[in-house]
Structure formats: structure tokens, C-alpha cells
Amino acid sequence: MDITELTVHELQEKLKNKELTSYDITKAYVDRIEEKEKDVQAFVTTLENEALEKASKIEEERKSGEVGIFTGIPIGIKDNICTKGVKTTCSSKMLENFVSPYDATVVEKLNKERIINLGKLNMDEFAMGGSTEYSYFKKTRNPWDLNKVPGGSSGGSAAAVAANMVPWALGSDTGGSIRQPASFCGVVGLKPTYGLVSRYGLVAFASSLDQIGPITKDVYDSAMLLNIITGHDERDTTSRNIEKKDYTKALKNDVKGLKIGVPKEFFGEGINEEVKEKLEEAIETYKELGAEIEEFSLDIAKYSLATYYIIACAEASSNLGRFDGIRYGYRAKEFKDLKDLYRKSRSEGFGEEVKRRIILGTYVLSSGYYDAYYKKAQQVRTLVMNEFNKAFQKYDVILTPTSPTVAFDIGSKSNNPLEMYLADICTVSVNIAGLPGISVPCGVDKKGMPIGMQLIGNKFEEETILNAAYTFEQKIKFRENYKPTFRKGEK
């Protein structure tokens, strides 16, 4: 048995039946990381020794009494989520040596369950990008084809889960950064409703859009990890005080009568033919399963994308103002005075894409352009929300591709920022409206690259999209039929 092939719910079963120990599991992952990291390059920091030590300790505890259902299960964490005593770099030179003095709320919750951190996962610098190529440290590779990107910005998280280097991982999603890499790597990625998961300890990119969520091998694991990380937190005033749910209870393997809306604008120009084909097959599968499918018009995709880049960059330009080389982070070696220290530290510490977005954000907020861009974008935000509200009066779920294409070649878009932005066209509107969205694999293209389907739900209706995703997954059995090959495909 290859332990690293198992899902977390399968690991739980084996732990319960004493077929495996936490140490066996952690050791298997540590060995797997050792074997695959040179090809995949998913980690910024690995914690092999610490993880094994914790696992041994947990085994002692298990012998002497009752332990929790997640005790001794390992995890990987995106490197923009603060972990006390372990570096949190945001894959930036700016935070290369930053060690957080506190844990993010989601990390506290993992620790409470005695989940073992295997390490911090690579990402686009400050979560700005869709390919993980904008990391200061390394380029993560897609386990399905090592010459292709894993997507981004949570590319390290998605690649590590796909490559069985972690059983599950946390990512963050501001405009698609969980769902798109999940789609590119053939795994499941869930962006929860804005306010369901505390953002305390998530290094802020665009505060009105950011949300932490699970990247997992299957939908059941996604529901379980969501169970752990949700909950009100007074340290994040945008986190909502709603009743805790057990999301696994929603997984009924039944979508009879479920009303699914298919917005035709998300299947138009720019969407790859093979992606379209697989999505159409998925729609047929849902019909067979008894769901009611209807095509409708949701003409917001192009406005959403422009609005997203205006709002996200505006918020980023403000949020990243804190990096000034004084209290933490990179400080330039040579400077004339305080102002020069700020300017040099920021110019040397931030990468090109981050600077580009700060400049764009500063531009749209500056006097003379505020009304034409920022204010207009905020109005479009209302429009997008209204259109979704209308759609959810008719449908339970909205179905779209997660990304217009499969994973692209490393280097093919990194010099063309606008082209990279266009790849977010299917995912950003979900963040603008604060809705939950999940990406599940729905097949592979002719070259064997995974294709993802996005299911969007109404606010706080994670249960509906999780069940829809689960029912589909049980039917097509993607994980049984397709596996990453670690090949180096032709460019």
C-alpha cells in the first residue's frame, strides 16, 4: 500500500483500525517529499524533522488514551498564512527571513486538532499571479507535466496535493488562487463564502476579496478541512458569526431536482475547445444524475475581470504600504535618509509584478482617476452581485469552467501581464460577489492535462456545491482513472 495515495478520510480509517500510526503516515510523506521535491519544487520551507518528532510524540499519546479524529494527520500550508516560529515569506524577498510571532486563526485551529505541519508551500509573490512563476524563490512545476505551470497563486499547495507530497493543504483565493491551480493540477479546491473563514494571520493582498480555503484530493476531504477552519473570530471583524456546520453531512451523493444554471457567456470566446467539450460532458453527467440544467445569460465576465484588477490592485497598494523596512521585512543596505530607506527597501524587496500592481492600484486611487476607475469598479461590483442574486433566485448552483485553458507552458505568459490576467476570467466574479466556489476535476485533454469544473453557490451555501461536486466525483471517479505522470512534455 502506498500511504501517500490515500485520502485523509482513508488515513483516518487506517489510524482508527490501527493499521497505520501517525508516524508511519508522516514518515511516508517526508520520504515522498524527499523523492519528489527536486521535480516539483512545491515547498519554500520543509519541516521534516519537526513533523517526525511531533508524530512520535502523538503516537505516545495515542497509546495512553483517546485522541481526536484528525490527530497526527499531516498538512501543508501556503506561505502567506502565518505560522508561529516558522518562516512566512509570501514567496517574497521582502519577507525572506520573516518569522511570524503568532499563528493565523486557521493555524491555531489545525494545531488544536493536532494536525502536523509538513511545511510552507510556494506561491506567486504576495499571491499576485496565476502560475507561481512570480515566486522570488523557485518555479513550482505541474506534476502532470513538469514543463507546465501548476497555476497560481496557490500553485505550491495544488502541486503538492497532486504529487502526494501532502495529504491536503491550505491555500488562499483572492481572484481564483485556490480554484485555478486546483483545476490545473487535477485536485479539488474550495473558496469559501467571504466571512466564513477568519483571515486573521493571512498576509493581506486585497482584504475585501481574500479568503482561505482547502485544497484536497477529493470532495470529502474538502468538507472535512472546511469543518476545521470555519468559525467566527473576533480578530477578523469580517468573519461572520454563524452556526458551525458539519459539511460532510451534506454529501448525499444525490442531485435529483438540483437546479443548475449554465451561463452561456462563460463558454464563449477564449474558452479552449477541449475544455468546453469536457464541461459539456459534465453537464450531460449531471442530467443523467437527475439534475435540472438550464442555460442562461450572466453577462458579467468581462466587466468582472476589469473590476477585479482595479479593486484588487487598489486594496493591495494600500495593504502593502506597511512594508517599509522598519518593523519587519527587508531593509535596503544603503540609503540617504528615512524616505530613501522606505523607497529603496520597497523597490529592492518587491518583485516586478507586485510593483506593477502597487503602481496600478495607486494610479486608480489617485485624484483625477478615482471616479473613472475605482468608483466605477465599485458600482460594477454592485452590478455583479445583483446579477448573481437574480441567478440564485432560479438556480441552486451555477456551473462554469474553472479556467479557460489547461495548464500552460512555464515561461509562456510571464512576460505578458495582461494575458496572465485574462486567465482569471471565470473565477474573479465569485470573489467580487463574495460567493463560495469549488473546482473539481472533470477530465483530461488529449495530452492528459486535467480540466476543472467550477460550481458556484449562493452565500454560505457551501453544502449545496459540496454535494453537487461530491455526487459528480462519485460518478466519474477521476482519481481512479487519471494520475499525474511527472513526465516532461514537449513545449
Next chain:
Amino acid sequence: MQVSKEELLHIAKLADLEINENEIDNYLANLEDILNFANIVNNAPVEGLDITIGANEAKNVFRKDEVKVFTDNESLLENAPDKDQNMFRIPKVIE
């Protein structure tokens, strides 16, 4: 959307960023590309719509304004690039 070199440098200054002479053309081209694309928001049917500043209906989230004693000064200074005793060290600001 035409952005001038002076405008770009002014914006960079507002953002406390330096742009080298050899980077200017690239930044200008990218910025123009992106702004031309972003201009589409001005064609959106938003007549009469209010602005939305967040994805959350919660408004005015209050907490009690209570003093809490914080003692772990050391951890706050741990990441400082330059410090002296229990203070952040910065260059002289008074002429």
C-alpha cells in the same frame, strides 16, 4: 489610455517606489495595456447603482474598547532589521 512618463514617476513616488530609467518603457506599456482593458468598466450598465465596498453585509462590527496589557515586546522586535534595546532603530529624521 495614454500614461506619460512624468505621470508614471509621480505615481511611483506616491507609492514609495523607484523605477529605473531602463524599466520605464516596460512599465508604461504594461500600464497602458491594463488600463485600456480596465476601461471596459466605463461601458458597464451601472447607471444609478450604489457602490459596494465589500462582499459582506455585516456593518459596524463593534467590540468593547478595553485596555489589554501586552507584555511580549520581544516578539514584536524579533523581526526588526535594526533595533536598539527595546526600540526600532531608524535613520535620523530631524535635520
